[in-house]
Amino acid sequence: MDIRVEVRTVSRVAYDHLYRMILAGEFLPGQWIKERQLTELLGISRTPVREALRMLEQERLVVSIPHRGFRVPIPTIKELEDFYELRAELEGMAARLAATRAAEADLSHLKSLWEAAQEGLRVGDATAMAESNDAFHHSLAQCTGNAELVSSLDRLRTGIDLYRNLSWSAQKGRPALTLEQHQRILTFVCQRNGPAAQDSARTHILDSLALAKQGLQSFHHQSGPNE
Amino acid sequence: MDIRVEVRTVSRVAYDHLYRMILAGEFLPGQWIKERQLTELLGISRTPVREALRMLEQERLVVSIPHRGFRVPIPTIKELEDFYELRAELEGMAARLAATRAAEADLSHLKSLWEAAQEGLRVGDATAMAESNDAFHHSLAQCTGNAELVSSLDRLRTGIDLYRNLSWSAQKGRPALTLEQHQRILTFVCQRNGPAAQDSARTHILDSLALAKQGLQSFHHQSGPNE
DNA sequence: ATAGGGTATTTTGTATACAATTTTGATAGA
DNA sequence: TCTATCAAAATTGTATACAAAATACCCTAT
Numbered sequence: 001m002d003i004r005v006e007v008r009t010v011s012r013v014a015y016d017h018l019y020r021m022i023l024a025g026e027f028l029p030g031q032w033i034k035e036r037q038l039t040e041l042l043g044i045s046r047t048p049v050r051e052a053l054r055m056l057e058q059e060r061l062v063v064s065i066p067h068r069g070f071r072v073p074i075p076t077i078k079e080l081e082d083f084y085e086l087r088a089e090l091e092g093m094a095a096r097l098a099a100t101r102a103a104e105a106d107l108s109h110l111k112s113l114w115e116a117a118q119e120g121l122r123v124g125d126a127t128a129m130a131e132s133n134d135a136f137h138h139s140l141a142q143c144t145g146n147a148e149l150v151s152s153l154d155r156l157r158t159g160i161d162l163y164r165n166l167s168w169s170a171q172k173g174r175p176a177l178t179l180e181q182h183q184r185i186l187t188f189v190c191q192r193n194g195p196a197a198q199d200s201a202r203t204h205i206l207d208s209l210a211l212a213k214q215g216l217q218s219f220h221h222q223s224g225p226n227e
Numbered sequence: 228m229d230i231r232v233e234v235r236t237v238s239r240v241a242y243d244h245l246y247r248m249i250l251a252g253e254f255l256p257g258q259w260i261k262e263r264q265l266t267e268l269l270g271i272s273r274t275p276v277r278e279a280l281r282m283l284e285q286e287r288l289v290v291s292i293p294h295r296g297f298r299v300p301i302p303t304i305k306e307l308e309d310f311y312e313l314r315a316e317l318e319g320m321a322a323r324l325a326a327t328r329a330a331e332a333d334l335s336h337l338k339s340l341w342e343a344a345q346e347g348l349r350v351g352d353a354t355a356m357a358e359s360n361d362a363f364h365h366s367l368a369q370c371t372g373n374a375e376l377v378s379s380l381d382r383l384r385t386g387i388d389l390y391r392n393l394s395w396s397a398q399k400g401r402p403a404l405t406l407e408q409h410q411r412i413l414t415f416v417c418q419r420n421g422p423a424a425q426d427s428a429r430t431h432i433l434d435s436l437a438l439a440k441q442g443l444q445s446f447h448h449q450s451g452p453n454e
Numbered sequence: 455a456t457a458g459g460g461t462a463t464t465t466t467g468t469a470t471a472c473a474a475t476t477t478t479g480a481t482a483g484a
Numbered sequence: 485t486c487t488a489t490c491a492a493a494a495t496t497g498t499a500t501a502c503a504a505a506a507t508a509c510c511c512t513a514t
Contacts, residue, residue: 007293045499054281066234082375148309272469
């Protein structure tokens with residue numbers, strides 16, 4: 001019997017730390033990440049720091065440039081569009097398959113996540129709503145039973161969220177629309193209507209592209225012609 | 228002016244080396260990769276070796292297990308099925324978009340790749356044919372102009388090829404069928420018929436799943452219940 | 455003032471030494 | 485013969501020192 005307790009190496013702990021920090025916006029896109037700074041922050045040596053950064057590179061949260069170091073990437077507008085096009089296809093795939101494969105328990109779980117997001121909107125808790133919405137997408141993908149699809153979508157989603165959150169301006173009415181579209185997707189999934197679910201999911205993603213583009217564009221502008 | 232010549236650090240060179248070695252089958256799936264062994268092979272120290280392995284992990288060519296090291300992964304049958312399901316969707320997406328977006332020059336390039344594969348079959352050069360076929364899929368994806376889609380598909384393809392090549396048994400008639408299906412896809416793309424192209428591409432991928440499963444299964448069997 | 459160049463400083467890249475963990479293999483006992 | 489145990493060996497994880505490259509800064513010339 002070989003029950004191996006979750007091994008927590010120093011580099012793995014550093015990875016978790018930095019992962020959260022980047023998603024929390026403590027390193028802005030485009031900012032260079034100095035290894036020395038992290039060794040002091042985490043109280044560890046450079047070796048596990050570099051290892052953690054290489055692991056973060058797998059999630060696309062940082063990008064390495066030889067002899068210059070790691071930075072949080074700033075995608076071009078074109079790259080963002082490509083991201084969204086791909087994500088739209090995969091979310092559509094997830095919704096289509098979920099309509100066929102989801103168990104009844106999965107459906108009620110999705111319903112509860114949707115309700116949690118609605119409650120977040122009602123009380124004005126943007127963070128709670130965003131988390132519930134992300135969980136909704138994640139759980140929807142899980143209904144397909146395809147772990148590879150789930151992790152692909154997770155990566156695309158976190159990569160996109162980084163930039164969507166840059167501009168909280170001009171989002172009037174957005175949250176309500178998102179909830180409406182999620183409900184639409186969920187309804188089709190519950191009706192076991194694969195094609196309709198796929199369509200509504202795809203549309204939902206492409207709808208949010210404009211907003212993300214706007215946030216990224218303003219960021220490009222303020223950062224100037226990037227070095 | 229800042230023209231930066233392609234920087235080739237030691238770890239990057241090691242990465243390229245190992246990448247080719249793994250794809251060439253010099254490390255069998257499941258085999259543990261000893262760091263010491265690589266330092267001697269490449270004449271470098273452990274630090275860049277580990278860095279190269281972390282980079283290879285991004286391509287899913289190796290997987291890290293804490294305190295045990297890196298190994299070429301052996302997917303379960305279920306994981307292989309998930310891979311294929313995802314790849315089928317993405318190849319379908321690529322074919323659909325290519326039908327709309329491909330330039331005339333792209334189409335003739337695809338045609339020449341198909342002819343190269345056919346020539347490979349005629350003269351019995353399996354390697355040349357496999358390379359042409361991979362190039363066909365890669366170029367088809369490139370026609371979409373979506374770089375993210377291209378790299379996602381590249382990763383799935385190399386990951387899958389690793390195991391498809393394990394068993395060269397029972398492939399009678401396979402190569403000819405592959406060429407036939409590629410021709411079918413290409414025809415629809417040239418006709419600018421997106422939906423038909425998508426369908427034929429999807430079918431093409433799912434068709435090859437059975438073969439890959441067989442190769443992987445035999446490998447599982449000979450490796451026994453893996454540690 | 456500004457542009458260019460060269461040196462000092464900073465930062466990343468690599469090698470090596472040591473610590474922690476796992477694996478191996480031999481031995482003892484059932 | 486098989487299993488359990490424990491020490492030795494092998495292997496990975498981390499820290500540190502040094503090398504190489506990039507950046508920052510000052511100085512000079514125009």
